[in-house]
Amino acid sequence: MEKLKEKSIELIIIYKRKQLCLGFFETSRNILENVDINFIKVYYKVINALGGIPMKKIWLIMTTLVLSITLIGCNNQEEEGVYSLATWAAGTELSELQEIVDEVNEEAEGEFEIKINSIPSNYYQQIAVLMGARQAPDMFWLTQEIVPKYAHDLGALADISDNLEDSEKLNLDDYYEGVIESTYYDGSYWGLPWISNPLVVYYNQDLFDQAGVEAPSETDDWDWNEFIDKAEALTGETNHNGDDVYGTVIDGWPNLETFLWSGGGDVIADDYETIVLDSEASINGLDNLHEMITKGITPRYGIVDSLGGNNVWFERQQAAMFMGGVQDDFEEKIERMDEEDKFELGYAPMPTNLDGSKSSFNWTASTVLHKSNEDDPLAYEAMEALTLKIFDWKIAPPVKDSTDKIIDSNPDKEAMIPTIEHTLQFARSGHYIPEWDGTSGINDRLWYDLYLQMLRDEDFDYVSAAEDIADFSRDLIGERE
Amino acid sequence: MKRSRVGFLFILPWLIGLILFTTFPLIAALFIGFTDWNIAGNANWVGFDNYIELFGEDAFWNAMWVTFRYAIVAIPMTTITALVVAIVLAKDMRGAGIFRVIFYMPAVVSGAAVAIIFKWILDANFGLLNGFLELFGINGPDWLGDPSWVFPSYLILALWGAGSGLFIFLAAIKDIPRSLYESAIIDGASVFQQATRITMPLVTPIIFYSLVMGIIGAFRKFTDAFILGGAGDQGEFVMVYLYDLAFADYQMGKATALAWILFMIILTLTVILNVSKKYWVHTE
Numbered sequence: 087m088e089k090l091k092e093k094s095i096e097l098i099i100i101y102k103r104k105q106l107c108l109g110f111f112e113t114s115r116n117i118l119e120n121v122d123i124n125f126i127k128v129y130y131k132v133i134n135a136l137g138g139i140p141m142k143k144i145w146l147i148m149t150t151l152v153l154s155i156t157l158i159g160c161n162n163q164e165e166e167g168v169y170s171l172a173t174w175a176a177g178t179e180l181s182e183l184q185e186i187v188d189e190v191n192e193e194a195e196g197e198f199e200i201k202i203n204s205i206p207s208n209y210y211q212q213i214a215v216l217m218g219a220r221q222a223p224d225m226f227w228l229t230q231e232i233v234p235k236y237a238h239d240l241g242a243l244a245d246i247s248d249n250l251e252d253s254e255k256l257n258l259d260d261y262y263e264g265v266i267e268s269t270y271y272d273g274s275y276w277g278l279p280w281i282s283n284p285l286v287v288y289y290n291q292d293l294f295d296q297a298g299v300e301a302p303s304e305t306d307d308w309d310w311n312e313f314i315d316k317a318e319a320l321t322g323e324t325n326h327n328g329d330d331v332y333g334t335v336i337d338g339w340p341n342l343e344t345f346l347w348s349g350g351g352d353v354i355a356d357d358y359e360t361i362v363l364d365s366e367a368s369i370n371g372l373d374n375l376h377e378m379i380t381k382g383i384t385p386r387y388g389i390v391d392s393l394g395g396n397n398v399w400f401e402r403q404q405a406a407m408f409m410g411g412v413q414d415d416f417e418e419k420i421e422r423m424d425e426e427d428k429f430e431l432g433y434a435p436m437p438t439n440l441d442g443s444k445s446s447f448n449w450t451a452s453t454v455l456h457k458s459n460e461d462d463p464l465a466y467e468a469m470e471a472l473t474l475k476i477f478d479w480k481i482a483p484p485v486k487d488s489t490d491k492i493i494d495s496n497p498d499k500e501a502m503i504p505t506i507e508h509t510l511q512f513a514r515s516g517h518y519i520p521e522w523d524g525t526s527g528i529n530d531r532l533w534y535d536l537y538l539q540m541l542r543d544e545d546f547d548y549v550s551a552a553e554d555i556a557d558f559s560r561d562l563i564g565e566r567e
Numbered sequence: 568m569k570r571s572r573v574g575f576l577f578i579l580p581w582l583i584g585l586i587l588f589t590t591f592p593l594i595a596a597l598f599i600g601f602t603d604w605n606i607a608g609n610a611n612w613v614g615f616d617n618y619i620e621l622f623g624e625d626a627f628w629n630a631m632w633v634t635f636r637y638a639i640v641a642i643p644m645t646t647i648t649a650l651v652v653a654i655v656l657a658k659d660m661r662g663a664g665i666f667r668v669i670f671y672m673p674a675v676v677s678g679a680a681v682a683i684i685f686k687w688i689l690d691a692n693f694g695l696l697n698g699f700l701e702l703f704g705i706n707g708p709d710w711l712g713d714p715s716w717v718f719p720s721y722l723i724l725a726l727w728g729a730g731s732g733l734f735i736f737l738a739a740i741k742d743i744p745r746s747l748y749e750s751a752i753i754d755g756a757s758v759f760q761q762a763t764r765i766t767m768p769l770v771t772p773i774i775f776y777s778l779v780m781g782i783i784g785a786f787r788k789f790t791d792a793f794i795l796g797g798a799g800d801q802g803e804f805v806m807v808y809l810y811d812l813a814f815a816d817y818q819m820g821k822a823t824a825l826a827w828i829l830f831m832i833i834l835t836l837t838v839i840l841n842v843s844k845k846y847w848v849h850t851e
Contacts, residue, residue: 133576151583211814218606240607240817388692525811
């Protein structure tokens with residue numbers, strides 16, 4: 087057997103001398119030196135037997151193999167009624183989703199079947215690759231700001247407006263207006279939102295009591311001036327560990343839209359076309375943000391990460407207020423703390439904007455249908471059944487009269503319900519357009535050239551920067567084909 | 568004849584892989600570069616539009632500037648560093664083995680891990696580098712956050728990894744016959760003369776190799792640039808820009824056009840270097 091092995095290696099060396107395909111010979115030699123000798127024996131016999139085949143036939147074999155592999159790779163035959171769902175869920179979230187999908191499949195009684203394709207990292211890149219390979223998932227999850235790009239630029243989404251209007255199980259009226267708008271673009275609806283995560287203000291009641299500052303109400307309106315006044319009064323207090331306390335923490339979160347809205351402005355108007363970033367109202371909003379930074383009610387941008395994240399400042403009682411989503415699990419974290427580190431948690435809606443309007447940024451995600459399923463009512467039915475089931479799982483469900491489900495799935499959040507119910511009435515996402523996302527998109531410019539600079543430099547000329555980005559955004563829209 | 572057929576059958580699996588996964592994508596990429604393919608939809612023929620658009624974009628010229636500037640400074644810097652250290656280590660002085668290990672260590676760490684570590688080292692507030700500078704009363708810059716310090720940050724990273732080329736130089740220097748040095752010493756040559764008249768000419772093939780690999784490496788720079796980034800687009804190397812075009816902006820046509828431009832640049836530089844070889848590379 088050893089002789090056989092030696093012969094194989096020798097053969098390879100002969101061909102190597104002929105300078106043929108260096109990489110292959112190196113690999114083959116490595117394999118031959120390491121693999122099971124029985125495998126080599128079989129392999130060598132097969133090759134030797136095939137050695138009698140004329141060269142023309144070998145070329146034919148090769149061509150057939152190449153074509154076969156290509157055709158197998160291109161094969162995208164789908165089983166009827168079986169739909170793939172791409173998700174970023176992983177770990178526990180994936181197991182829970184699998185249970186939900188199993189239930190949906192069972193209830194469908196064979197009419198359709200959903201199969202999960204978990205893509206926990208590089209989600210959007212993987213979706214792009216799958217689409218490029220003509221293997222796009224039938225359904226997939228998208229966050230709100232990406233929807234217009236996929237719908238308009240890529241033409242990858244099915245327009246579900248008619249289905250949504252006709253359905254008796256789930257239609258437009260069931261959703262909060264601000265939530266369903268997150269899948270609206272160019273006169274159509276492109277997905278079914280399954281989660282709504284509006285911003286509220288979490289506050290530390292103990293620190294408010296210590297500073298003698300009146301805490302905000304869980305549902306009554308309060309405005310940004312009050313927010314800043316309270317934050318200023320709380321800043322400079324010392325917590326139970328002797329650490330300095332800040333009124334709040336701003337480090338790129340909350341997002342810029344929150345502050346633009348605070349002045350009554352926005353990046354893009356509700357016609358999804360007009361850029362209003364440099365309007366007087368938007369500049370008022372930026373003034374508001376600038377005031378918070380310069381008054382020192384938030385730790386400097388550069389030191390926020392020193393504790394491991396903005397939420398940690400609140401958890402360690404070094405920030406008295408935190409603008410966070412419903413999914414921030416401070417209740418559970420406080421429960422697990424040592425007795426001396428625990429504090430009383432309070433909730434308030436986001437402050438009313440300076441022009442009297444109300445808003446709260448609402449992070450939403452939707453399930454969308456791939457364009458190839460646009461004319462398949464069964465695919466929509468499957469997506470709808472899945473979405474309805476997810477409402478019992480994720481908090482907060484994006485549909486009206488469903489806050490009871492939050493208590494069922496997350497009893498810790500019971501005290502928060504009045505604030506969530508109040509906030510969901512006016513919570514909304516941004517008016518996103520296809521040019522929002524991407525490396526040369528509006529969002530990148532807003533962060534790198536405006537928000538980040540404001541956080542880093544108190545003297546930064548944010549008005550000029552906003553005007554520049556507004557012009558840049560108008561140019562982008564103007565370049566649309 | 569049978570022996571050659573057997574040989575051909577041996578390489579057949581690899582040949583199929585080559586055709587499927589190298590040749591075919593290469594041809595496909597050439598074609599895609601002339602289309603407006605956005606990954607999701609159909610590809611429409613747009614001729615040279617992608618190339619024309621790229622040449623008209625500030626982002627393209629920024630990526631070219633970032634990459635060329637890095638190549639012009641980093642390649643000679645790392646090559647000279649590796650060569651000088653190799654000459655010193657070739658002396659077989661006490662502890663040379665330890666230094667060889669220390670210098671080579673960066674070469675065995677994965678690019679992603681290095682980038683993540685350097686993100687911490689270069690952190691403006693808590694970074695090791697600024698902490699060190701503070702010992703001397705120097706207020707360190709915001710390395711990756713200030714556009715004017717992004718380029719020096721990448722040079723520091725390049726210098727740190729210079730050890731990977733060091734061993735090729737060391738092997739070449741060790742390969743020089745001792746008799747040449749002995750003859751030179753008899754003729755009264757100084758250490759400096761030995762280095763410039765014997766060592767340097769005989770390692771020019773390695774310098775040539777190092778330059779070619781350095782150019783290819785600089786234009787393919789991705790992992791650390793992708794992780795580290797850099798303010799003001801100063802970390803936007805060509806490959807990062809290409810990746811962004813393809814997978815963030817979904818402009819696959821333009822991205823593949825850029826890949827071909829990149830290929831042509833590398834090819835041109837390599838050819839120029841190859842032509843210049845006869846003027847400065849010593850051959851037996």
